[in-house]
Amino acid sequence: MTSFMSKVAVCYFRLNGYKKMTDDPVRCAAYVEKLREINTWRVKPPKRGIQSEIATETVRGCETYFLNPGRDKVMVYLHGGSYCEQPVLQHWQFCDTVARDAAVTSVVAVYPKAPNNTFEAAYAYLTALWERLLREWTPENIVLMGDSSGGGLALAFAEYLRENGMPLPEQLILFSPWLDISMDTPIPAKLDRSDPSLSADALRRMGKNWAGDTDVHDYRLSPIYGDLRGLPPMTVYYGTHEIFLLDARKFKEKCDREGASLEYIEAPKMNHCYALFPIPEAKRVQAEVVARIRG
Numbered sequence: 001m002t003s004f005m006s007k008v009a010v011c012y013f014r015l016n017g018y019k020k021m022t023d024d025p026v027r028c029a030a031y032v033e034k035l036r037e038i039n040t041w042r043v044k045p046p047k048r049g050i051q052s053e054i055a056t057e058t059v060r061g062c063e064t065y066f067l068n069p070g071r072d073k074v075m076v077y078l079h080g081g082s083y084c085e086q087p088v089l090q091h092w093q094f095c096d097t098v099a100r101d102a103a104v105t106s107v108v109a110v111y112p113k114a115p116n117n118t119f120e121a122a123y124a125y126l127t128a129l130w131e132r133l134l135r136e137w138t139p140e141n142i143v144l145m146g147d148s149s150g151g152g153l154a155l156a157f158a159e160y161l162r163e164n165g166m167p168l169p170e171q172l173i174l175f176s177p178w179l180d181i182s183m184d185t186p187i188p189a190k191l192d193r194s195d196p197s198l199s200a201d202a203l204r205r206m207g208k209n210w211a212g213d214t215d216v217h218d219y220r221l222s223p224i225y226g227d228l229r230g231l232p233p234m235t236v237y238y239g240t241h242e243i244f245l246l247d248a249r250k251f252k253e254k255c256d257r258e259g260a261s262l263e264y265i266e267a268p269k270m271n272h273c274y275a276l277f278p279i280p281e282a283k284r285v286q287a288e289v290v291a292r293i294r295g
Helices: 004-015 018-023 025-038 089-101 119-134 148-163 189-194 200-211 245-258 280-294
Strands: 054-059 062-067 074-078 105-109 142-147 171-175 234-241 262-271
Touching: 004 018, 004 262, 004 280, 018 025, 018 200, 025 200, 054 119, 062 089, 074 089, 074 119, 074 148, 089 105, 089 280, 105 119, 119 148, 142 148, 148 171, 171 280, 189 234, 234 245, 245 262
Parallel strands: 074 105, 074 142, 142 171, 171 234, 234 262
Antiparallel strands: 054 062, 062 105
C-alpha cells in the first residue's frame, strides 16, 4: 500500500505543470533554450540542508563536489534531468545521506549538459574523473550510481569502461535509468496517464539534443543496446507508474539472457525516481542502498 506522502508527491507533480509544459513542443523548446543560458552558470551546492563537509575540484572545466571527503570508499553519483538540467536539492540531499550513513565519500559529478554539449563532452569529463578517482581509490572501493538520465549514463559509461579495457566499479545502483533515448517502445495510454512527470515526446527531443549527430541507438546513448556481459553487479529500482517500465522489463530480460548480474526491484504504484522523494518508501530504499554500499 502506498503511503500518504507518496500520494502527495504525485499530486505535486501533477499540479506543477512540468509534464504539460514539456508535452507542448513550443514551450518545451523555449524551456530548453532557457537551459542553454542556465547551463553556463556555475553549479553550487545548496546553502542549506547538507550536513557533510564539501570539497570542490574542477575536472575538465566541470565542477565536481566531494561530500564527506577522505573516506575509504567512494560513491559517484550522476544526476538525472533529461541530460539538460542541473542537479536539484533532492540529488544533493540523497548524496549527503549516503555519505553520512554509509561513511563514504559521495561525488556529485556535474557533467556537461545539452543543449550546450553532446554526450561526447560528458564522456571526456567522466573519463578524466574516473582517472582522477583511481588515483585515490581502488576499483573495488568505487560505487557508480545515478537516476533517470544520469542512471542511463552511469550504465552506458560502465559499458564504455569495459569496452576500453578500463577498471570497472565494484557495483552499479540505478534509479529509473533512461535506457533508450530513442523512445522507440510504444507506451500504452494507461501507462502514460499514470506517470505524472515524464513526456515521451519531450524526452525524444531532448535525447536528440544529447546525441548530436550520433545514432540514438548507440550504446553510449542508449545502454539497453550495449553488451551487458561482464559488467559489475547491478541493482535497479523502477516504479510501475513510469513510462520507462516496458524498457525496464526488456532490460531485465536481456540481463537474464546475457547472464548479467542484476537485482531488479519493481515497486507497485511508485513513480519515476521515487527513491529520491521525501516519502517513507524512499527512506526504505535509501537504507537498502546504504547496506549495499557497506557490504
